[in-house]
Amino acid sequence: MKLPTKPLIFLAIPTAAFLTFIAQPILGKILTPRYGGSAGTWMTTSLFFQCALLLGYSCAFWLLRKPNARTHRIVIALALLAPLITIIPPLYFQNLSEIPAILFGLILSLGPMLILTTSIGILIQGWVARDEGTIPYYLYGVSNIGSAAALFAYPLWIEPHITLSTQVLAVRLLLGALGILAALLAWIYARKLNSSSPLAEKNSSAASSVSTETSAAPGVETPSEKIPRCTLASWVFLSFSTCTIMLAAIRLLSGEFGSSPFSWVLPLSVYLLSFTLTFTRWWPSWLTTVGLVALGGGLFGYAATKGFSNIELSKWPLTWLLVIVTAACLGGHSLLYQIRPARRFPLFYLVMAVGGALAGLCATVLFPQLLTRSYEFFAAAFVLWLVGFSQRMTGLSPVMRVAVCASLALPPAWMIHQRSLAERIPSTRITHVRNYYGTMSIADSLFRTSVSSDTTLHGVQMKGDDSRRPTTYYTHGSGLGIVLDGLQSTARPLRIGVIGLGAGTVAAYVRPQDEIVFWEINPLSEKIAREQFTFLKECPGRSEVRLQDGRLGLRNDPGHFDVLLVDAFSGDSIPPHLLTTNAIGEYIAKLPDGFLVVHISNRYFDLLPVLASGAQKAGWRIASVSATPGPASEENAHATPTLYAIIYPPSRKPALDSWAKRALQSEHVTYRLANADNIVPIEWTDERHAIIEALRK
Structure with missing residues (x-):
C-alpha cells in the first residue's frame, strides 16, 4: 500500500517549526521565577537555542551526505526517543551557579527535542529532492509559516488563555505526534531508497534532465558542484545582516515597550515570513528591487525622525523601523534565494544557520561590548542596502557602482549627522x-546629572546644596514620598527595600538610623550610580546594593522590611514576573506591618488591576496615588508626574489616610488618590500571565 x-x-x-519557537517563551516563563531575569538567564537561553538550531542543521547536513538505510534508522530512533526523554520543565541543578545550571538543564532536558525539531524539516526536503529530482525550497517557507504561527499565537491566544502547565502538556503531546510523523516519513523514504537507485546514481545517469523547481542561477553545478568561496561568503553575509537587523529591531522595541512579546513578535514574524514569500518561484525579480528602494526610503525616514537619539519610538520612527525590517528581510532573503545552489541545499541551509x-x-x-549605542541596526541595513543595489547594477563598471553607491549613501548619512547635532545640549x-x-x-x-536608558529616564541629581534632594519620580510629593515621609515622622529606624x-535616588530619604537595600540585575547601573551620582556615597545610614534579581534576592533575605519599593523597569514597564500574585505574596511575607509601594508610571500598560488581584488575594488593601507637579518652583525642581500603587494591611489605613490628607494640602502638587480595592482585577500568576491584558484601552 502506497502511503x-x-x-x-x-x-x-510546520509542526516542528511551531514547537521550536513555542518552546522559547514557555521556557522563559519557567526559568524566570527560578533564576530571575538576569542577563545570564536570557543570554544562556538565547545562545542555547541558537546553538541548537546550528546543531540540528549540522545533523541534517551529515545525514543527507550519504543517504542509506542506516541514516534513516538513526532518524527513526531520534524521532521515537526524543518525545520520551525530553524533560519539561528542565532539570534544576541547585548546587551549580546560574549559567552552568541553566545550560546543563537545557542540554539534558531539551537537547533531543530541539535536534529533532530543527533537523527534520531539512531532512524531509532532502528525501523529497532525492525522490522527485527537484529541490523543494518552498518547504523551507512552509516551515517558517509554522514558526510565525507560534509567534503570533503565543502572546495573542496561548498566553492569555492557557496555563503554563497546560502549555507544557500540549508541547509534550505535539512532540509525540511529531515523533510519529517523522518516524513514519523516514520509514517511507527508506523503503523508496531501497527500491530505487541512490541519489548519486540517479543524477549521474540523468544529470542533463534534472533541474530545480526554478531556473538555476548561472554557473551552478550538479551535486558535485563546487561552491565558490565568494558565494559562501555571500550566504553568510546576507543571513548575518538580515538576522542582525531583526535582532537589533527587537532590542530597540524592548527599550520602548519592555521585554514583552510585543517587542519581538513583529520583527521576528516579518523575518520568518519573508522566507515564505521569497523562497518560491513566484517571487519576481523586480520585487527585490522594490524592496531595496523601500529600504533606502526607510533608512532616510528613520534617520530623519530618530537616528541614534533617545526620543520615543512614536508613530513615524516606529513606522520607519518596521519598513526597514520588512524591506531588508524581503530584499536580503530574495537575494539569498537567487544565489542558491543547484543541488547542495543542505550546505546552503547550514551556512545560513552559521x-x-x-x-x-x-x-x-x-556588539554590547564594542558599540556604545545600537549602531548595528542602521549600519547593517545601510550596508545591506548598498550591497543589494550594487548586485542589481550588473551592467555598470566597478567605478560606476562605487559612484552610484556613494551618491545613495549621502542623504541618510547626512540626516544621521543632523540628528546627532540636534541631540547635543549646550x-x-x-x-x-x-x-x-x-x-x-x-x-x-553644571547644574545636574541625569541617567536614562533608551527612552526611559532613571534619575536626576542636582548639584550643590540641593544634591540630597530627591527628584523625578521620587520627590516628597510622589506616592513614595507620602509613605516614607509619614513613616519618618517618628524616630523609629526603618528598613527599606x-x-x-x-x-540610587531613594537613598536620599535615608536617615542615620535607617537601612536601605537595593536589588539590581544590571551591574552597569551600580557602576553609574556610584561613579556619576552621590546619593549612595552620601547616604548617612547603612546602604547596600545587591546584584541579583529582586524577587530572588528578597526571597533569600532573612529579615523583614518596613517599606518595599518595586521600581524595576525594563523599557517602559516592569517585568511581569515581579507582578504576579505569587510575587506579591512573597513581598507581603516580608512586610508584616509595612507598605508595598509599586511604581507603575508608564505610557502603554495599566498595571493597577494586576496589583489589585495580588492585594485582594492576600487580604490587603490597595490605593493609587497620581501626582502631577505644579508650576516650576524649588519644591518641584525636576519633579515628574508619577503613578504609584500602595498596598498595605487594613490596620494601616488610618495612618495612610492621615498622610494623604496632609499631602492634599500641598500647593505644589495636584493629586488623584483612589481606593482601588473594588477595581476589576486582572490575575497574573507564575502559571499564567499575559501582558496583552494590561494594554491601555
Missing part, C-alpha cells in the same frame, strides 16, 4: 555606555 506523503510532510514540517548564529552571538556578546557632556541590558546615557552639566537601583 500519501504530501499530507504527512505538510503536517510534520550566519544567523553569528548574528545572535554578536547581538548578545560582541554646556552638557553626554556619555553613552552599553552592555547586554541596553544603552545608558549620562548627561552631565528597593527593587531597581536607577541613580
Whole structure:
C-alpha cells in the first residue's frame, strides 16, 4: 500500500517549526521565577537555542551526505526517543551557579527535542529532492509559516488563555505526534531508497534532465558542484545582516515597550515570513528591487525622525523601523534565494544557520561590548542596502557602482549627522555606555546629572546644596514620598527595600538610623550610580546594593522590611514576573506591618488591576496615588508626574489616610488618590500571565 506523503510532510514540517519557537517563551516563563531575569538567564537561553538550531542543521547536513538505510534508522530512533526523554520543565541543578545550571538543564532536558525539531524539516526536503529530482525550497517557507504561527499565537491566544502547565502538556503531546510523523516519513523514504537507485546514481545517469523547481542561477553545478568561496561568503553575509537587523529591531522595541512579546513578535514574524514569500518561484525579480528602494526610503525616514537619539519610538520612527525590517528581510532573503545552489541545499541551509548564529552571538556578546549605542541596526541595513543595489547594477563598471553607491549613501548619512547635532545640549557632556541590558546615557552639566536608558529616564541629581534632594519620580510629593515621609515622622529606624537601583535616588530619604537595600540585575547601573551620582556615597545610614534579581534576592533575605519599593523597569514597564500574585505574596511575607509601594508610571500598560488581584488575594488593601507637579518652583525642581500603587494591611489605613490628607494640602502638587480595592482585577500568576491584558484601552 502506497502511503500519501504530501499530507504527512505538510503536517510534520510546520509542526516542528511551531514547537521550536513555542518552546522559547514557555521556557522563559519557567526559568524566570527560578533564576530571575538576569542577563545570564536570557543570554544562556538565547545562545542555547541558537546553538541548537546550528546543531540540528549540522545533523541534517551529515545525514543527507550519504543517504542509506542506516541514516534513516538513526532518524527513526531520534524521532521515537526524543518525545520520551525530553524533560519539561528542565532539570534544576541547585548546587551549580546560574549559567552552568541553566545550560546543563537545557542540554539534558531539551537537547533531543530541539535536534529533532530543527533537523527534520531539512531532512524531509532532502528525501523529497532525492525522490522527485527537484529541490523543494518552498518547504523551507512552509516551515517558517509554522514558526510565525507560534509567534503570533503565543502572546495573542496561548498566553492569555492557557496555563503554563497546560502549555507544557500540549508541547509534550505535539512532540509525540511529531515523533510519529517523522518516524513514519523516514520509514517511507527508506523503503523508496531501497527500491530505487541512490541519489548519486540517479543524477549521474540523468544529470542533463534534472533541474530545480526554478531556473538555476548561472554557473551552478550538479551535486558535485563546487561552491565558490565568494558565494559562501555571500550566504553568510546576507543571513548575518538580515538576522542582525531583526535582532537589533527587537532590542530597540524592548527599550520602548519592555521585554514583552510585543517587542519581538513583529520583527521576528516579518523575518520568518519573508522566507515564505521569497523562497518560491513566484517571487519576481523586480520585487527585490522594490524592496531595496523601500529600504533606502526607510533608512532616510528613520534617520530623519530618530537616528541614534533617545526620543520615543512614536508613530513615524516606529513606522520607519518596521519598513526597514520588512524591506531588508524581503530584499536580503530574495537575494539569498537567487544565489542558491543547484543541488547542495543542505550546505546552503547550514551556512545560513552559521550566519544567523553569528548574528545572535554578536547581538548578545560582541556588539554590547564594542558599540556604545545600537549602531548595528542602521549600519547593517545601510550596508545591506548598498550591497543589494550594487548586485542589481550588473551592467555598470566597478567605478560606476562605487559612484552610484556613494551618491545613495549621502542623504541618510547626512540626516544621521543632523540628528546627532540636534541631540547635543549646550554646556552638557553626554556619555553613552552599553552592555547586554541596553544603552545608558549620562548627561552631565553644571547644574545636574541625569541617567536614562533608551527612552526611559532613571534619575536626576542636582548639584550643590540641593544634591540630597530627591527628584523625578521620587520627590516628597510622589506616592513614595507620602509613605516614607509619614513613616519618618517618628524616630523609629526603618528598613527599606528597593527593587531597581536607577541613580540610587531613594537613598536620599535615608536617615542615620535607617537601612536601605537595593536589588539590581544590571551591574552597569551600580557602576553609574556610584561613579556619576552621590546619593549612595552620601547616604548617612547603612546602604547596600545587591546584584541579583529582586524577587530572588528578597526571597533569600532573612529579615523583614518596613517599606518595599518595586521600581524595576525594563523599557517602559516592569517585568511581569515581579507582578504576579505569587510575587506579591512573597513581598507581603516580608512586610508584616509595612507598605508595598509599586511604581507603575508608564505610557502603554495599566498595571493597577494586576496589583489589585495580588492585594485582594492576600487580604490587603490597595490605593493609587497620581501626582502631577505644579508650576516650576524649588519644591518641584525636576519633579515628574508619577503613578504609584500602595498596598498595605487594613490596620494601616488610618495612618495612610492621615498622610494623604496632609499631602492634599500641598500647593505644589495636584493629586488623584483612589481606593482601588473594588477595581476589576486582572490575575497574573507564575502559571499564567499575559501582558496583552494590561494594554491601555
